Amino acid sequence: MQILMRLAKLDTVEDSLERVSEYSVIVEALKCLCNIIFNSAIAQKLSLELNLAAMLCNLLKKCKDQQFVDDIKCFDLRLLFLLSLLHTDIRSQLRQELQGVQVLTQALESSLCVRWTEEYKAAEDHDRAPLSLQETDCAIEALKALFNVTLDSWNVHSENESHQFRYMAAILRHCLLTSGPTEDKTEELHSNAINLLSNVPVSCLDVLISPSCQEETDIKYNGMNMGAIQILLDFMEKRIDKGSSYREGLTPVLSLLTECCRTHRNIRKFIKAQVLPPLRDVSNRPEVGTTVRNKLVRLMTHVDLGVKQIAAEFLFVLCKERVDTLLKYTGYGNAAGLLAARGLLAGGRGDHWYSDDEDTDTEEYKSAKPNINLITGHLEEPMPNPMDEMTEEQKEYEAMKLVNMFDKLSRDEFIKPMGVRPDGTMAPLEETVSQYHTNKQDSSDSD
Numbered sequence: 001m002q003i004l005m006r007l008a009k010l011d012t013v014e015d016s017l018e019r020v021s022e023y024s025v026i027v028e029a030l031k032c033l034c035n036i037i038f039n040s041a042i043a044q045k046l047s048l049e050l051n052l053a054a055m056l057c058n059l060l061k062k063c064k065d066q067q068f069v070d071d072i073k074c075f076d077l078r079l080l081f082l083l084s085l086l087h088t089d090i091r092s093q094l095r096q097e098l099q100g101v102q103v104l105t106q107a108l109e110s111s112l113c114v115r116w117t118e119e120y121k122a123a124e125d126h127d128r129a130p131l132s133l134q135e136t137d138c139a140i141e142a143l144k145a146l147f148n149v150t151l152d153s154w155n156v157h158s159e160n161e162s163h164q165f166r167y168m169a170a171i172l173r174h175c176l177l178t179s180g181p182t183e184d185k186t187e188e189l190h191s192n193a194i195n196l197l198s199n200v201p202v203s204c205l206d207v208l209i210s211p212s213c214q215e216e217t218d219i220k221y222n223g224m225n226m227g228a229i230q231i232l233l234d235f236m237e238k239r240i241d242k243g244s245s246y247r248e249g250l251t252p253v254l255s256l257l258t259e260c261c262r263t264h265r266n267i268r269k270f271i272k273a274q275v276l277p278p279l280r281d282v283s284n285r286p287e288v289g290t291t292v293r294n295k296l297v298r299l300m301t302h303v304d305l306g307v308k309q310i311a312a313e314f315l316f317v318l319c320k321e322r323v324d325t326l327l328k329y330t331g332y333g334n335a336a337g338l339l340a341a342r343g344l345l346a347g348g349r350g351d352h353w354y355s356d357d358e359d360t361d362t363e364e365y366k367s368a369k370p371n372i373n374l375i376t377g378h379l380e381e382p383m384p385n386p387m388d389e390m391t392e393e394q395k396e397y398e399a400m401k402l403v404n405m406f407d408k409l410s411r412d413e414f415i416k417p418m419g420v421r422p423d424g425t426m427a428p429l430e431e432t433v434s435q436y437h438t439n440k441q442d443s444s445d446s447d
Helices: 002-007 023-039 041-049 052-062 067-086 088-096 100-112 133-149 159-176 183-197 202-208 227-242 251-263 265-275 292-299 305-318 323-330 332-342 363-371 392-411 429-446
Strands: 116-118 418-420 426-428
Touching (some): 002 023, 023 041, 041 088, 052 067, 067 088, 088 100, 100 133, 100 159, 159 183, 227 251, 227 265, 251 305, 265 292, 292 305, 292 323, 305 323
């Protein structure tokens, strides 16, 4: 490892790499170090003893603004990513001693060729050519290393940290509005940017939107530029349409959008207008169709618990955590899992406070509302009642038959009858009935 570090010029004290002629040797030495550290636990421990992370940060500073050493920068960043991934002590060292967040953020900024127009706002050049493959790879490696170094950074403890994360979020906004050389590379770049945004404290995410200038032609809402938020929405829908790897590919962007909507009113209102527009046609079930709303409602009953929870939470936040509004858009059947987990089966709203602006129903929805099936969430044609033509004896026979079937399933423990407590949570039926009688008796005693 010492030989390879020497060949990679990690031990040099020169301030610049301009005098170095063996760039290919440096690159190959860094590649070898990547492979050794990835495959050897002993090498991972030696990396801390040899102070490899500090040397890599120093080399990265020398690579700043020198385009001819992009290969060196890329493998330097990849090595920092591996070290921060495989060794928690090095991750802490990068964060606390080596100013790793600042060094890596500057490397990301350099790779994306960011030009600033004002604090936390990068210039937007719509005619700019896509990033080269080399620039894209450097940016992706920097994003992955930053993700590891910024884990568990939800709480900002100082003004300097707040500035650092807002500066990072502004660069990530620029990253989302940037494209790579191919569609796949662009998606990989945006995916890693979204992963890193999930580590940024939510209070610093307001820089994702900015006041929109008159000459800008980007997507606007309430005078704010929503271009980056639209990219996130399009990315989310694209991942849903893929139909696989939802936990790895979809949950990060859904979690990010949920937190943005919970904290920033303009973002929530913009996204709701796109995902949950005013209802007009309620002839189909909420999960049937090709709109973003239909796709998200289908995810509410997905087999993966984590996926269905975050999809339901996202829609719930868009509804300002109001149960009646959520049921209007999803139906009780699709929302039952979320409501049971949150103790809201009896109705009500979540704990978070939202603005008091009211949702307005369309005339079409108001006229159809009395005939909407609350369970399925759509308009159903009146069905004939099969009991209308039965005699009283037949009705009693069918009722007892149903009771016996439930009794058998319950005794065989195929099903367990459940009820809803007064606080909205689920409990065994015997417990809820007993609690109901106790509450009723207490109420009559107090009278």
